[in-house]
Amino acid sequence: MKTILTSTALALALAPLAMQGAAAKELVISGYGGLWEQAVRTCFEAPYTALTGNTVAITMGAPNQWINQIKAAPGTPPIDLLMIPSSGAFDAIKSDIVEPIDTARVPNYAEVSQQFKDFTKGMGSVYVYGAMGLMYDSTVVTDAPKTWQEFVDGTIAGKWRASIPGLDYGSSGIASTVWMLAHVSGGDVDNADQGFEDIAKMQESGNLVFWNNANELLNQIGSGEADIGMYWDGRSWAFIDDDHADIRYVNPEPGSVAAMTWVQKVKGGDDSAWDLMNIVLSAEGQACYGNMMRYGMSNANVTYDPAVAPQITRMDSIVIPPFEQIAEKMPEWVDRWNREIH
Amino acid sequence: MSTLPDAPAPRPNRAYRLARNSWALPALAFLLLFFAAPLIRNTLTSFSGAEEGSGQYFDNYIRLFTDAFYAGVLLETLKVSVLVTLICLVIGYPVAYFMVRYAGRWNPFLVFCLIAPLLTSIIMRTFGWEVIFARKGLLNLFLMDAGLISRPLDLLRNPVSVYIGLAHVLAPFMVLSITAVLQGADRRLEEAARVLGAGPWRTFLNVTWPMSLEGVMTGSILVFVLTNGSFLTMLLLGGGTVKTLAMLIYQQFNLTQDVAFASAMGNVLLLIALIGLVLQSRVVSRRRAK
Numbered sequence: 209m210k211t212i213l214t215s216t217a218l219a220l221a222l223a224p225l226a227m228q229g230a231a232a233k234e235l236v237i238s239g240y241g242g243l244w245e246q247a248v249r250t251c252f253e254a255p256y257t258a259l260t261g262n263t264v265a266i267t268m269g270a271p272n273q274w275i276n277q278i279k280a281a282p283g284t285p286p287i288d289l290l291m292i293p294s295s296g297a298f299d300a301i302k303s304d305i306v307e308p309i310d311t312a313r314v315p316n317y318a319e320v321s322q323q324f325k326d327f328t329k330g331m332g333s334v335y336v337y338g339a340m341g342l343m344y345d346s347t348v349v350t351d352a353p354k355t356w357q358e359f360v361d362g363t364i365a366g367k368w369r370a371s372i373p374g375l376d377y378g379s380s381g382i383a384s385t386v387w388m389l390a391h392v393s394g395g396d397v398d399n400a401d402q403g404f405e406d407i408a409k410m411q412e413s414g415n416l417v418f419w420n421n422a423n424e425l426l427n428q429i430g431s432g433e434a435d436i437g438m439y440w441d442g443r444s445w446a447f448i449d450d451d452h453a454d455i456r457y458v459n460p461e462p463g464s465v466a467a468m469t470w471v472q473k474v475k476g477g478d479d480s481a482w483d484l485m486n487i488v489l490s491a492e493g494q495a496c497y498g499n500m501m502r503y504g505m506s507n508a509n510v511t512y513d514p515a516v517a518p519q520i521t522r523m524d525s526i527v528i529p530p531f532e533q534i535a536e537k538m539p540e541w542v543d544r545w546n547r548e549i550h
Numbered sequence: 551m552s553t554l555p556d557a558p559a560p561r562p563n564r565a566y567r568l569a570r571n572s573w574a575l576p577a578l579a580f581l582l583l584f585f586a587a588p589l590i591r592n593t594l595t596s597f598s599g600a601e602e603g604s605g606q607y608f609d610n611y612i613r614l615f616t617d618a619f620y621a622g623v624l625l626e627t628l629k630v631s632v633l634v635t636l637i638c639l640v641i642g643y644p645v646a647y648f649m650v651r652y653a654g655r656w657n658p659f660l661v662f663c664l665i666a667p668l669l670t671s672i673i674m675r676t677f678g679w680e681v682i683f684a685r686k687g688l689l690n691l692f693l694m695d696a697g698l699i700s701r702p703l704d705l706l707r708n709p710v711s712v713y714i715g716l717a718h719v720l721a722p723f724m725v726l727s728i729t730a731v732l733q734g735a736d737r738r739l740e741e742a743a744r745v746l747g748a749g750p751w752r753t754f755l756n757v758t759w760p761m762s763l764e765g766v767m768t769g770s771i772l773v774f775v776l777t778n779g780s781f782l783t784m785l786l787l788g789g790g791t792v793k794t795l796a797m798l799i800y801q802q803f804n805l806t807q808d809v810a811f812a813s814a815m816g817n818v819l820l821l822i823a824l825i826g827l828v829l830q831s832r833v834v835s836r837r838r839a840k
Contacts, residue, residue: 374789374790375790375801375805376785376790376797376800376801376804378804378805379805382805414704417706417707417789418707418789418790420785420786420789420790424786427677427680427684431680431681431684431685431686431687432684432685432686432702433684433685433706433707538805538806538807539805539806539808542801542805542806543619546619546793546798546801547619549790550790550791550793
């Protein structure tokens with residue numbers, strides 16, 4: 209009898225907690241682990257939970273995986289909010305699984321820099337960008353290239369051994385190499401000959417290697433395989449701050465290719481995804497995230513920590529490639545790269 | 551007065567069986583669901599991609615075999631697989647022979663040494679080679695300190711490093727296959743050959759080698775098929791200098807989303823592996839028939 213009374217009292221005491229637990233939702237977002245997850249939980253989830261009482265669950269994987277999961281469950285998507293790179297974001301739009309931004313629910317969208325709005329056309333928003341500039345060993349590269357043309361010419365002349373993203377790194381690598389080198393010579397998506405020619409010439413000089421995964425350039429710099437390489441700014445600064453005082457980073461003129469990550473509300477996903485999106489696009493949330501990750505943020509009013517600010521690539525130093533057109537050209541470019549570069 | 555116990559009832563006149571055929575059904579269902587069905591799907595996918603009503607279902611295969619570049623990649627794939635198999639055979643046979651004939655109580659230790667690399671990640675092993683082959687790597691530093699070279703050699707990202715990396719990963723499969731067969735070989739036949747006047751080489755060529763051929767074939771087919779599908783070593787050590795079908799399949803999924811073409815390439819790889827298996831089984835069955 210005593211046990212029954214105790215159990216009943218305990219159940220009554222816990223009931224409000226259980227009801228509260230039932231009321232709180234778990235919003236599912238796509239994403240990654242490691243430092244990315246820490247930053248998202250600290251900068252976005254904490255204020256979101258304080259506001260709504262909901263928590264955030266992260267589904268890890270790759271863009272194609274997330275899109276296929278959503279397409280496989282029409283009406284009941286397993287993901288409410290996509291945090292996804294540009295190539296995946298365009299696929300999501302094409303697949304008709306995401307909604308245009310509801311500006312009434314996401315007032316902070318008004319503070320997003322116009323160049324990103326022009327890029328996303330309201331089908332989601334860029335929240336963070338990285339720039340692919342040049343990381344180099346200052347003990348070897350004493351006169352760092354100020355322009356992309358200087359980088360190409362210096363490599364061909366044997367001033368340094370260079371490393372650029374290889375074909376197997378993915379679409380952002382091709383945009384940063386073929387398109388960018390064509391772009392600085394006056395070419396474009398439909399005329400990328402100069403990009404291919406520059407890469408072929410650098411390779412013929414014997415002073416060019418390729419990196420195909422994000423850590424490979426770090427190994428190449430460390431082992432002397434490369435003295436200078438095209439690399440993401442945030443990763444470069446993290447490497448420099450990790451006791452590599454001789455390593456430097458620079459964004460050559462006319463700017464560095466930006467890789468952007470978007471936030472998109474999934475059709476049929478929980479409406480509180482708008483609340484999280486609003487926090488993700490807020491100046492406070494983005495300042496917190498930018499300071500942790502050392503990447504540029506899309507909100508024009510973000511104030512970075514003074515120690516981090518010099519490491520952030522300014523918005524006027526980035527170049528946004530036409531990713532949609534590049535995606536259409538990809539089969540042709542991959543085929544051409546296979547035949548001409550290696 | 552004691553009586554003799556009754557003789558046990560005679561056993562039914564049929565072969566003793568531990569299991570019924572129906573016991574194989576779960577395994578069969580598993581294979582059908584997770585092996586046969588995906589293969590069928592993959593084959594159907596390889597015929598897709600043609601324009602509606604065009605009837606050009608073999609376009610992907612025609613492109614693969616008639617385009618000079620893709621045909622070249624196919625030949626390169628076969629060349630890499632054959633060369634790596636030969637390297638593993640040349641390295642592996644003496645090791646297997648030594649283990650069976652001379653290692654004695656050290657044999658378990660040698661087997662452990664052979665298997666130990668297989669217990670570490672292929673990525674870690676490949677990065678190990680990067681440390682050795684890099685411009686500031688161990689090998690270049692040693693050669694420069696010895697005064698044999700004045701400038702570092704470009705050992706990484708070329709075919710040689712790919713062959714070495716693949717042989718390192720796959721040689722244990724060759725050694726273990728040959729060891730298993732050599733252990734069962736009748737050594738009295740070798741002794742008989744020696745007694746009849748055959749020298750060591752002739753004994754090896756006429757007696758030992760034929761007896762171990764089954765292991766050589768098994769090891770060769772294993773290494774050949776594994777090399778065919780090998781991807782990571784070529785990507786990390788080759789850096790694109792060695793292009794094989796496995797690399798192109800990855801590109802089709804990762805970059806161009808041309809799943810139909812990737813499926814066609816996958817089917818060609820599978821066909822090559824099946825041809826290898828058929829050849830191996832024919833050689834083995836002929837030898838057993840003798």
